[in-house]
Amino acid sequence: MHKYRRIKHQSCLQVLRRLAQNREAARKSRLRKKAYVQQLETSRVKLNQLEQELDRIRQAGCHAGAPCKIDQRHPGVAAFDMEYAHWVEEQNQLLCKLRTALTVNIPDSDLQSIVDTGITHYDNLFRLKSNAVKADVFHIVSGMWKTPAERCFMWMGGFRPSDLLKIVIPQLGQLAEQQLLAICSLQQSSQQAEDALSQGMEALQQNLAETLSTSPHAASNVANYMGQMATAMGKLGTLENFVLQADNLRQQTLHQLNRILTIHQGARSLLAIGDYFFRLRALSSLWVARPRE
Known part of the structure; x- marks a missing residue:
């Protein structure tokens, strides 16, 4: 129991x-x-x-193929445009100072100080652009912050380092053999890096085109459409990296060229670069103001 x-x-x-x-x-x-x-x-x-x-x-x-009128500008883009305009004003002042210094033959130490300021000024531009790329890479790549004439010669949001070397070299005067060899090596390495970045950009464009390609009926499917957009957005991070790498190449080329040259040659190179872009901006202004029939 x-x-x-x-x-x-x-x-x-x-x-x-x-x-x-x-x-x-x-x-x-x-x-x-x-x-x-x-x-x-x-x-x-x-x-x-x-x-x-x-x-x-x-x-x-x-x-329907018409451009969107929606203003989606990032605040950082507007700030960059203002900062870049101020940068150009300071650049013009530096060019005047360089031109005067080369004319009156100031002491090398004073000229070196002006050259260092010029290089630092370009460093500041690359810093500003880096922030702007993270805010809106399309604004930098499209060149909307540049004049129309400058945009014609843009490569990945700026100048081609190898092209810039071609502009500078004739303005330097007599170069030592060691300098010539160093500049030729710099030009070759810059060209190779440019080619690699250009190929990467072409591959990215092809990849984006394939991602955004769609069948006639898929556009009406919201889920599929947003999935495509999400995938494409992820790929745009690569575009930012390409532009930042291109700016790094531009910056390193300027620094390496400056190390190869003497103080006076470095001053003339900065003056040649600045004058070139000044004339491009002037060309744009003249083109806009030209008489029209």
Whole structure:
């Protein structure tokens, strides 16, 4: 009889444990369902927002091939445009100082100080551009911060280092054999780096084109469309890296050239570079102001 009561007690405990386990499992299941429902609701709201955004874009004419009029400029871009305008003003002042220094033959120590200031001034520009690239890489690549004539000669958001060397070398006068060899080596390495970056950019453009290519019926599928856009957005990070690498190449080329040259040659190189871009800006102004029939 005692044994029967003990077995019955154990059986009751097992039943109670199973009931408790079932209640806990049911509670967890309800929590999972609640979380799932909340997730579905959040996704539904986001999808509705995306659909509304797509409708707004279509109405603006984007899907019909017309340019979008939506102003989505990053505040950092507007700040960069202002800072760049100020940079150009300071650059013009530096050019005047360099030209005067070369004319009156000031002491080498004073001339070296002006050359160092000129190199630092370009370093500041690359720092400004780095921040602007992170804000909106398209603004830098498109050259909207430059004059139209300058944009014609742009490569990946700036000048080609190898082309700049071609502009500078004729203005340096007589060069020592060791200097000529060093400059030729610098020009060759710059050209190779440019070619590698250009090939990478071409591959990125092809990759983006393939990502954005779609069948005639896929454009109406919001999920597919947003998936394409998300993938393409991820690839644009590579574009930022390319532009930053190109700026690094420009900066390193300027520094290496300056190390190869004498103080007076370094001053003449900075003057040649500055005058070249000054004339491009002047050419743009003359073109805009030209008489029209």
